[in-house]
Amino acid sequence: MSGTSTPGGAGPTREPFGARLAAAMAAHGPLCVGIDPHASLLDAWGLPDDAAGLRRFSLTVMEAVGGLVAAVKPQAAFFERHGSAGVAVLEEVVAAGRETGTLVVVDAKRGDIGSTMSAYAEAFLRDGSPLAGDALTVSPYLGFGSLDPAVDLALSSGRGLFVLCLTSNKEGHEVQHARTDADGEAGPTVAALMASRAAALNAGAQPLGSVGLVVGATVGDAAERTGTDLTSVNGPLLAPGVGAQGAGPAELAAVFGSARHQVLASSSRGVLRAGPDVASLRAAALLAAQDAAAALS
Numbered sequence: 651m652s653g654t655s656t657p658g659g660a661g662p663t664r665e666p667f668g669a670r671l672a673a674a675m676a677a678h679g680p681l682c683v684g685i686d687p688h689a690s691l692l693d694a695w696g697l698p699d700d701a702a703g704l705r706r707f708s709l710t711v712m713e714a715v716g717g718l719v720a721a722v723k724p725q726a727a728f729f730e731r732h733g734s735a736g737v738a739v740l741e742e743v744v745a746a747g748r749e750t751g752t753l754v755v756v757d758a759k760r761g762d763i764g765s766t767m768s769a770y771a772e773a774f775l776r777d778g779s780p781l782a783g784d785a786l787t788v789s790p791y792l793g794f795g796s797l798d799p800a801v802d803l804a805l806s807s808g809r810g811l812f813v814l815c816l817t818s819n820k821e822g823h824e825v826q827h828a829r830t831d832a833d834g835e836a837g838p839t840v841a842a843l844m845a846s847r848a849a850a851l852n853a854g855a856q857p858l859g860s861v862g863l864v865v866g867a868t869v870g871d872a873a874e875r876t877g878t879d880l881t882s883v884n885g886p887l888l889a890p891g892v893g894a895q896g897a898g899p900a901e902l903a904a905v906f907g908s909a910r911h912q913v914l915a916s917s918s919r920g921v922l923r924a925g926p927d928v929a930s931l932r933a934a935a936l937l938a939a940q941d942a943a944a945a946l947s
């Protein structure tokens with residue numbers, strides 16, 4: 651992440667995340683490579699399932715795709731399962747993203763009551779925090795307003811959020827397709843409400859706002875069925891589910907339709923299985939980026 655100091659020592663400033671992401675996608679294509687060091691992948695790469703193996707795995711991915719793709723998305727759980735040494739590796743991944751100019755979306759899916767959300771925001775979105783990348787995935791199921799501390803800190807620090815909206819897993823509809831209650835009347839679906847809240851925060855932003863949504867590439871016509879207007883969100887749409895979960899170019903094009911120019915397709919195992927060879931990882935990432943670009947152009 652490229653922060654620059656303002657004259658007078660007012661602290662680092664940077665372009666808003668939405669603008670930085672739009673530029674990165676224009677330069678490198680609309681692909682995010684997920685860094686999900688599953689135990690089975692460490693094994694397949696010939697690495698031990700410990701912090702040293704995790705470090706080798708993660709830094710190899712950064713060596714291969716840093717500067718090559720628009721963004722990377724380390725999944726915090728795979729680092730946390732190695733304890734504090736694993737979290738230290740996540741900090742190294744964040745730092746490597748900053749050095750290579752590749753945007754880092756920390757996938758920690760945080761969400762809690764506002765007072766605790768402030769602490770999560772400090773951990774993942776505050777200048778100087780070693781875990782602060784360029785954006786954070788957040789869960790709005792304590793109510794969108796509970797995310798306010800993260801929204802405030804993200805927007806004031808040039809960072810972004812990806813709010814879960816229509817997730818790629820098959821159970822997501824139980825919550826996300828449900829109707830909200832509006833003064834005793836059936837209101838919009840949960841997904842549609844999340845999208846409209848994000849849209850309000852992104853109003854007027856050019857070329858993209860910084861409050862994005864997570865919409866899985868596997869969700870078929872769920873946006874239409876839930877009345878979720880993705881085009882008017884005016885923010886980035888993170889689309890996991892590409893590759894290992896079965897979505898490809900056809901699904902990306904079908905799910906996103908006229909919102910496709912906002913989409914950052916995300917693939918983890920689909921790219922990572924090409925390792926441990928750096929050249930093979932690079933080739934897999936380039937192919938995935940080309941496929942995503944073709945599907946979303």
Ligand SMILES: O=C(O)c1cc(=O)[nH]c(=O)n1[C@@H]1O[C@H](COP(=O)(O)O)[C@@H](O)[C@H]1O
Pocket residue numbers: 684686723725757787816817818819864865866890891892893894895916917918919920
């Ligand atoms: O927020 C996410 O990134 C996410 C949301 C979602 O709806 N579905 C989803 O798969 N993810 C994450 O995206 C990654 C998908 O990994 P692969 O299936 O290996 O490409 C995992 O880290 C998931 O936690």
